[in-house]
Amino acid sequence: MNILVCLKQTFDTEERIVVENGKVKEDGVKFVINPYDEYAVEEAIRLKEQFGGEVTVVSVGPSRAEEALRTALAMGADEAILADDPALFGDEYTVAKVLAAIARQKNYDIIIAGNQAVDDGSGQVAVRLAEELGIPHISTLTKLVVEGNQVTGHRDAEGDEEIVTATLPVLVTAQQGLNDPRYPSLIGIRKASKKPLAHVTLADLGLSEEDIRPRTEIVDTFLPKPKEAGRILQGELQDQVKELVQALIQVEKVVG
């Protein structure tokens, strides 16, 4: 079974965001594999362990993303592709087009991605990729079962669980709870440095800038207004509770 995992390198979720000149500052930030994509990597490796085959991890992003791909290789993926040619960068439309060009280079039975990235959180790329490739998709999975060419996914639909079936080839996206991603072992880390990692360019993929032209543009990036610290209520607990209930109903008018 050949599996493609799409991953993005993102800020660690404990990072604070600093904006300078209308852009998010990256200096000194700890980068990780987007947590949702980490579930995707883990699930792909588990499928390989069950059925054999190869796991390819791919990322569209700057050269620093090589570290995230190496981590995925250390976890157990077999090869990596990094589309770090700046001509390949753009919006979700662009990235989906680039990933589709990469996905078409090999016959993948299953493509797995996180359901969204924790940075821009737009949740578009994976679904766009499935659409571009003309294959079905099942999103936000908390459980995946593959039997023959039959796929059953348990999907988190706003708290309800939908049990959905499809046939291979299929694209699925990972939701939290899908699995518990492994840490790379020391042997894994040593092996990872020797596994193939290819850098691809616009020309390599046979794309033109016109093919992948972004449809959207970001015109500003800013921080929310800092929240003013509120009040710690004082006095007897019973009085605090009374005061709070009155405030929520009569002052804030958010209850009742």
Next chain:
Amino acid sequence: MAKKVLVVADIRNGKLRNVTQEMLSGAAKISAGGEIAVALLGHQVEGLAQGLGDLGADTVYVVDAPELEKYTPSAYRKAFLEVHRDFQPDAILLAHSAVGKDLAPMVAMRLGAGQVSDIVDLEVDGDTVTFTRPIYAGKAFTKVRVKEGTLVATVRPNNLPPAQAGQGKAGTVKRLAVSFEPQDLTTMVKEIVRKTSGGVDLTEAKIIVSGGRGVKSAEGFKPLYELAEVLGAAVGASRGACDAGYCDYSMQIGQTGKVVTPDLYIACGISGAIQHLAGMSNSKVIVAINKDPEAPIFQVADYGIVGDLFEVVPMLTEEFKKVLNQ
């Protein structure tokens, strides 16, 4: 210039969700006097068309078929494309909900269109529409424009003002018949397991009662559910509580998990890790209950009570019961 705007109604359990009305107010702004249509995709949904004219819809498209009873990407895509073909919109709004999040990128790609996800605000200046959306789960925001082609956006519940009644539009129902071929049914829903407590969905809830590690166990959520019931609230959790196995991951609020903006957020036994704050700090009013006066959650809270949640939460429940029943 006037634009034709299509709103894909968000339907859950046979009812229109509030976000549909919020999308209609967004549509009115974008349309600048142009035509507005609402698409009702589903099974036995025509009844929902009533009143949509009053909220601003010129036309209500109804695509009703048994194949649309449960959401599947390929069947809904087909139904959507039928409406699209007939109406030829310049802009399309969907909810940033389970259905909208899945359907929007699919149809945007099919149309070769740009999409702006999870918008919380929009401005219209002449022909230009600028959307505001959170990044890093609300730690920062961006303003985004669609440069060319059809404009697709998904709208976060609870942020745009709801469209007011009395718009006096026709709301003319237009039924479109769609026949489904096997290739339109590439995925099938075998079963739906309802897990949502009391039917109040986290992303659209006006009030959320949320628990962290301080609840100590799955049973520890009981007083939170009791408070939630009195308030008609949904119950959420921090990553700490989910990781500890006290509750299902579907309840998680934070940068991994759901981002919520209710009117009232009551954080019980949640210390306030940065990734949790990202998911809830844009709530209108925040109440924190925590034993530790130094907990970072108090820095974003409008009201704080330093105390044991197992003592404070039941007292709150009783007090609300007493006051709300008067």
